[in-house]
Amino acid sequence: AQSVAQPEDQVNVAEGNPLTVKCTYSVSGNPYLFWYVQYPNRGLQFLLKYITGDNLVKGSYGFEAEFNKSQTSFHLKKPSALVSDSALYFCAVIIGGFKTIFGAGTRLFVKA
């Protein structure tokens, strides 16, 4: 079955430290991969996407993600976390040309 997994329910980091939010996928064919962020009582906001090309994708707010085909992963990273980065992060993949499957989400807590 085609799926997206976010193995960590929660990630805790100190402000200024690097952060990684993990995502692995299982799809047939070439994946279209996305990261979204959700703040409380808000809709999701697009952060970045991988369609093709360079495996390292840069997105909004200083986030980046690395596509690793052999490990079927698309981990979200940021070199230096901010308290304001605390939110719920969703990895997503498009299958069948249009249907988006979201991971269960990872809650990021950044402590001052």
Add this chain to the structure above:
Amino acid sequence: NAGVMQNPRHLVRRRGQEARLRCSPMKGHSHVYWYRQLPEEGLKFMVYLQKENIIDESGMPKERFSAEFPKEGPSILRIQQVVRGDSAAYFCASSEDRTYEQYFGPGTRLTVT
């Protein structure tokens, strides 16, 4: 360019009533998606529409739920004879193309009493 608009933001219905949720996509976007989110859970795909067409409704319950995206006006998600289990946040998203990133509305929080 206004973002995706959803209304109402909060909707309270008694069991057995109908809930009607509206979504206006971003200007220029002809692809609309509806998702349901339960507290502390991810988004579950419900339906994907283009203007006047339902492309995929595989995530939508066969009974009581329907969706439309008419040529003019917003997309509508309709839930008939609501039950307590329908209580959730319903998000609409739109995109310029089906493989492009989606832009989400603020959601409608439905509470069934």
